[in-house]
Amino acid sequence: MTFKVGLTGGIASGKSAVTNLFQTLYAIDIIDADLIARELVKPGQAAYKEILGSFGEKALLPTGDLDRRYLRERIFANADQKELLESILHPRIRQQLLNDAEHSRSPYCILSIPLLVESNMLSLVDRVCVVDTAENTQLFRVQQRDNISASSAQAILDNQCSRQFRLAAADDIIDNNQSLNELQEQVEALHFRYLKLASV
Template sequence: MIVGLGGGIASGKTEASTYLQEQYQFNMIDTDVLAREVVMPGQKAYQEIVSHFGNGILLADGSLDRSKLRELIFSDVAEKTWLESVTHPAIRSLMQEKIKAAPKNAVTLLVSPLLYESEQYKLCYRNILIIAPVKIRTQRAVSRDSSSVDIVNSIINQQMPDEQKLEIADFIITNDSTITAFHHKLDAIAQTLLELAKS
């Protein structure tokens, strides 16, 4: 049973997926991990990105400087569109391979920041949406990623508004309080999913 887990930047997706994996042994397909895999040195997408942006986009070890790349694409819509045209098909192909290989009698989380934007939610039996006020998400992202407020706001503005996602999601969690409260909300959803998996 594939269950989508989505939400905007710094909404709490990583905390939620880690908790559900550790507490309930849910399997996990994380598109952020897949996104790193498809741009590793030697991969086709990596070669195309380096050819396009030049060696200045690389770290000393030859891997992509993801922070620099993020700043480039979120300050230039055309570059963002180009990068997505290279990486998204590769990520989707790898994601579909992982979905086919997922255990049949267990819950598998498909964790994706673009679950709703890229219509990946259509591949899932149920979908979870994590939301939080923009002010809280901005503070979290700036603290976590050492990004500027402008970069974070640019990312938020380019993502689908929560209001649209609310119309699609089956389960909605507001993550604006304590970690304990967040975990309690996840527990309730996990129990429901486990019951659905049995039926």
């Protein structure tokens, strides 16, 4: 059974930068919940059909793909809609994460799950690592990355669980307010810690 590290953090906290370091420096298998979710909602998939049945044709782009921006706006505006979408996706994501972890060939694997804490997926992992960064940094990155206004970026942050709530669930914290060199040093220290834990 592969030792599983659950990696999480708020939006634009630098989760991808951290997983890239684990993967490129140490060849650790990364299992990404966002990538799994994207596969699950491709046209023809069961989740795609269920989302279309629940949210209607307005949830489609002219290409036939799901309109992720439309869905995001719907779930931010309506808690019931958010719950509905999560009830369709989360059980499928959970199952795929476990399937992929079972086939991992590295000494331990990292499950990158943005909603690890708030979606009650903690039981999937052996250890929780939170990538933490200052809120003003998150706001700036989200605006730049998604080309959205400051108020839209703030709304996204406000819709996530609090930083304190996430940090309270952490076994390990990566401080991503520093330089890339310092980030690499933190990743290196955790890599050796996880190797030790995985060998027990």
